[in-house]
Amino acid sequence: MSQRVLTTESGAPVADNQNSATAGAGGPILVQDQHLIEKLARFNRERIPERVVHARGSGAYGYFEVTDDVSGFTRADFLSEVGRRTETFIRFSTVADSLGGADAVRDPRGFALKFYTNEGNYDLVGNNTPVFFIKDPVKFPDFIHSQKRDPFTGRQEPDNVWDFWAHSPEATHQVTWLMGDRGIPASYRHMNGYGSHTYQWTNAEGEAFFVKYHFKTNQGVRSLSAEQAAEQVGKDANSHQTDLLQAIERGVNPSWTLHVQLMPAADAADYRFNPFDVTKVWPHADFPLRRVGRLVLDRNPDNVFAEVEQAAFSPNNFVPGIGPSPDKMLQGRLFAYADAQRYRLGINHTQLPVNAPKAAEADNYGRDGLHATRHGSRHDKNYEPNSYAGPAQTGAALASPLAVHGWTGTHEAPLHTKDDDFFQAGELYRLMSADEKDRLIANIAGGLSQVTRDDVIEKNLAHFHAADADYGKRVEEAVRALRED
């Protein structure tokens, strides 16, 4: 094999990569040393802003295969026939800590999936939790500030974490979930994924359905106790990344089975609670799981920075037959992601290989900007409409229109009068085994007892009492016992 030649960025051969050019053997360095200056300058620019949330993550390629007919519910082409395979890219992540954090921590996990469909990329940006802490996007920056490192102490502060929850009764369900056994997955392979929000499917006849996605792990759900996790972090801060990479390298390809819950759109108005509230699940008794297909991960990225760090998922990337629901949180997210990516990666991040459509082609009149690589032929016009056979609109909406009515304003009241923030937290508590309840109480008390203000503790206790009398009593006793120590 012939020796490859080291070159500058412009391709010129480099004579010496060990000694800088100097004036005399011991003299100062010369500005004319193009290789040195280029090398130092490029190094200074290696880091880009990390994601403001979900900074730490791992990615893998794979495919989604339809196993069951759902063509009566959505006209999405990639779901249109049994056996159809679509290439996918997934990024798993933790939420609160920065890039330098650890994997085995108590935190929700991101489950962000990109389907490279022949009708464009479809992004389903979910978590490993079926619900979320808040239900209005205006609270999101405050929520995240309370969970990330404190600006003064530089670490996550129990005072901030629990103070926010004290003022957010709607978080009680997700807090119960997070403090329970599933709060620390053993690995990315051993957890479920959820779309969490309600989305909309539209079939070929224009009928609309509301839909929730559930990806069930075929590896089985496995979790770590707080003690096991602390040990794991000490041994290997990258334990989830290592596990995923090595499993795929060994050919042990992880897979998930996708199920959906479906609600005819017309039924939403009369449902007993707001079906667009992301702090609540839809009971399976009302909306049974229906199997759709399986997701298989079979290829590691070649370059973590290029493909995982630069990956950009947006809940607003839909394909025909799939669209948003009126869920307020989802509506906020439809804006937030692409906006974050324009800042983090630049306007042309959609042209990076991991983000560009693979089975479809992006063809529009957007042009130029920093780092543009896509350009048409010299005969293409850059305006529309035109008389030169440039790309034109289809006139067909992706999903069916939804009727809305009411007054504009900042409405506090939920849509449905029977909504309350606690009943599903209570149901989740009562579902747990005696051992699970013991660990849940210990985890909550371990955090809440570190809070310095009594009023913040009392407000949080009131939420657990409202969820379930036994739950509230036990958390209260455990917190008091720890504070008296």
Ligand code: HEM
């Ligand atoms: C209004 C509420 C929310 C806002 C404003 C928001 C905003 C963001 C932003 C700005 C990012 C970084 C995007 C990037 O730089 O590429 C992000 C990442 C992410 N968010 Fe959210 N988020 C919200 C709620 C949620 C919810 C409810 C879920 C799950 C159901 C979720 C799942 C994720 C995931 C998985 C990522 C990481 C995506 C990746 O791997 O690149 N977020 N979020």
